[in-house]
Structures are given as C-alpha cells and as structure tokens.
Amino acid sequence: MNVGLDSFISNFKNLHxxxxxxxxxxxxxxxxxxxxxxxxxxxxxxxxRQGQHIEQPQIYLFxxxxxxxxxxxxxxxxxxxxHDKMTQAGExxxxxxxxxVEASDPQLLFSKDVQSIIKECLSEMGSQTKSVxxxxxxxxxxxxxxxxxxxxxxxTVEYHITKALRHLKSRLGDYLPLLIFFCIN
Numbered sequence: 001m002n003v004g005l006d007s008f009i010s011n012f013k014n015l016h017x018x019x020x021x022x023x024x025x026x027x028x029x030x031x032x033x034x035x036x037x038x039x040x041x042x043x044x045x046x047x048x049r050q051g052q053h054i055e056q057p058q059i060y061l062f063x064x065x066x067x068x069x070x071x072x073x074x075x076x077x078x079x080x081x082x083h084d085k086m087t088q089a090g091e092x093x094x095x096x097x098x099x100x101v102e103a104s105d106p107q108l109l110f111s112k113d114v115q116s117i118i119k120e121c122l123s124e125m126g127s128q129t130k131s132v133x134x135x136x137x138x139x140x141x142x143x144x145x146x147x148x149x150x151x152x153x154x155x156t157v158e159y160h161i162t163k164a165l166r167h168l169k170s171r172l173g174d175y176l177p178l179l180i181f182f183c184i185n
Contacts, residue, residue, distance in 0.1 A: 019065050026069040026101045040064035070101045121171050132160035
C-alpha cells in the first residue's frame with residue numbers, strides 16, 4: 001500500500017466527520033450531506049488506490065465536496081424553478097447558499113497564515129486549556145473521555161473548550177466563517 005492510502009485508512013473517521021460537517025454547512029440536509037461525503041471519499045479512495053499522489057488529501061476531499069454541494073444546490077434550484085415552487089425568499093436563500101459554496105476555498109482552511117495563528121493561539125493558552133482543546137479537536141475525543149483521561153469534571157472540559165474557542169475566534173476573525181464548523185463539529 002502507498003503512504004497516501006495508509007494515511008487515508010488511518011484517518012478515515014476524521015476525514016468522514018470533517019467532510020460531513022463541510023457538506024452540511026452548504027446543503028443543510030443530513031442525508032444529502034452524507035451522500036456527498038461518501039461519494040467524495042470514494043473518489044479520493046480510488047485516486048489513492050490507483051497510486052496517484054495527492055499532496056493534501058483533506059483539501060482534495062473538501063474540493064470534491066464543495067463541487068458536489070454546488071452541483072446539488074444548482075440541481076435543487078433548477079427543479080424548484082421547473083415546478084414553479086420557488087418563492088422570492090427561497091430564490092434568495094438558494095442564491096446565497098450557492099454563492100457561499102462558490103466562495104469557499106478549502107485551501108484557505110490549511111493556509112500557513114491560519115496554521116500560524118492557530119499555533120500562536122495554542123501557545124498562549126494555559127496548559128489545561130490547550131490539552132483539553134487538542135484532545136477534543138485534533139484527536140477527536142469526546143468530552144467524557146477527556147474528563148476521564150485528565151481526571152477532571154466534564155463541565156470543566158466544556159469550560160476549557162469554550163475558553164479556547166473564544167480565544168481562537170478573537171484571533172481568526174477573517175478566517176472564521178470557513179473554520180467555525182471545524183471547531184464546533
């Protein structure tokens with residue numbers, strides 16, 4: 001197996017969860033988001049299985065999800081127009097959602113600027129807050145598991161995550177719209 005394929009397998013759950021959150025942010029439908037994410041993961045899997053080297057698989061995955069979400073929204077909009085069921089408010093909503101998808105840039109989520117800001121923020125956090133946040137967001141542990149691992153109350157875990165998110169929010173201002181669902185989901 002190649003390195004990209006090994007990485008895909010070991011990070012599948014994380015890729016799936018983040019991909020699903022990304023799709024959900026655009027299509028607002030759990031089943032459609034799941035279908036889009038599954039299709040995108042299959043495309044990525046096939047590329048890696050064929051031996052293609054993909055420098056940043058998560059960015060590649062998000063680009064596929066973005067394109068499939070955009071395709072889905074345009075299809076829904078066309079179907080509603082065809083059946084003449086779309087109100088002006090509905091039309092504005094679809095146009096806003098389509099614009100949002102078109103404007104999203106998965107590369108931005110992993111830019112050096114964002115990474116630098118996040119590293120700086122992490123270094124400014126207290127050790128407990130930093131540990132809790134990293135276990136939650138980078139290792140995908142539940143609040144309950146973090147509480148057990150660190151020997152603290154689940155409410156304390158929630159407190160530290162909230163504290164870390166506030167700090168990141170204050171520092172990531174312009175990047176926040178694209179990053180927020182990764183920190184929340």
